[in-house]
Amino acid sequence: MRLVIRDDYDEVTNYVANYVKERIRQFNPTTENPFVIGLPTGSSPVSVYKVLVEMYKAGEINFENVVTFNMDEYVGLPRDHPESYHSFMWKNLFMHVNIKPENVHILDGNAPDLDEECKKFEAEIARVGGIELFLGGIGPDGHIAFNEPGSSLTSRTRVKTLAYETIIANARFFDGDVSKVPKLALTVGVATVMDAREVLVIITGAHKAIALANCIEGGVNHMWTVSAIQMHPKGLIVCDEDATLELHVKTVKYFKSIEHVHQSLIGPENLSLQGGVKQLRKVVVSSRSQTPLNGPYEE
Numbered sequence: 001m002r003l004v005i006r007d008d009y010d011e012v013t014n015y016v017a018n019y020v021k022e023r024i025r026q027f028n029p030t031t032e033n034p035f036v037i038g039l040p041t042g043s044s045p046v047s048v049y050k051v052l053v054e055m056y057k058a059g060e061i062n063f064e065n066v067v068t069f070n071m072d073e074y075v076g077l078p079r080d081h082p083e084s085y086h087s088f089m090w091k092n093l094f095m096h097v098n099i100k101p102e103n104v105h106i107l108d109g110n111a112p113d114l115d116e117e118c119k120k121f122e123a124e125i126a127r128v129g130g131i132e133l134f135l136g137g138i139g140p141d142g143h144i145a146f147n148e149p150g151s152s153l154t155s156r157t158r159v160k161t162l163a164y165e166t167i168i169a170n171a172r173f174f175d176g177d178v179s180k181v182p183k184l185a186l187t188v189g190v191a192t193v194m195d196a197r198e199v200l201v202i203i204t205g206a207h208k209a210i211a212l213a214n215c216i217e218g219g220v221n222h223m224w225t226v227s228a229i230q231m232h233p234k235g236l237i238v239c240d241e242d243a244t245l246e247l248h249v250k251t252v253k254y255f256k257s258i259e260h261v262h263q264s265l266i267g268p269e270n271l272s273l274q275g276g277v278k279q280l281r282k283v284v285v286s287s288r289s290q291t292p293l294n295g296p297y298e299e
């Protein structure tokens, strides 16, 4: 697993937006072979979406052959409620880019049969060949999507009761009124996220520092469901300095030094393009052979 630490939220945003842009570009999606991405809601990704929209307007990114699956949705909240995740996604991303509405998948929290809705969602992910890149955020209790503490690390898409801490955290979107926050949600499971070929989790802010420390320095544990990323062959956490407050200095220095080595090999402009060992090997080989390392690397 890699941990990339940036100074602040804005730098995290830029890193993640560039990462997504490059992944889509490298994949070179077509109608027959679209780029399938899992997406979160919340304040963590909202600026990433803003930058992606700017990139789209500048002609740097194309969503024509991108298929999306959102992580979660409240149960019982009308689809057009301003705080539904459906509204969030259309308002912050989809309505500003050239994504095809039929390529957007958001769980329906008002479906007559919620279990069936969850099964259909998993089946649809399988039908398109799985998810290439799952972007995620976490709650202060370390939940990924709505996989609250104690969720099975093998869980799939299902109905979930929200933890009281999450209800309190999300009350800020409902006039600070805890009673207005839905108590149930549909969510992809931990295993649904971890099945993606790549997982990128955004963690910013001092209020998530304890969760980040448990995720990185603790073991894989169902009480911090994001820690399942330790088992992923291609997991990446992008965090800001504030979120590292509870990590050992040694841990922070270790991950910074790893990034420093990468940087010395491939140059800072290509940091977002690292494609894992295969790509790094290629880079090491070319640096050994003194090939000038200009421009982005293809996987």
Ligand SMILES: N[C@@H]1[C@@H](O)[C@H](O)[C@@H](COP(=O)(O)O)O[C@@H]1O
Pocket: 040, 041, 042, 043, 044, 045, 071, 072, 136, 137, 138, 139, 144, 145, 146, 166, 170
């Ligand atoms: N279900 C969502 C999560 O998917 C999200 O990651 C989390 C953090 O939100 P924020 O990024 O606003 O802190 O909020 C909710 O609980």
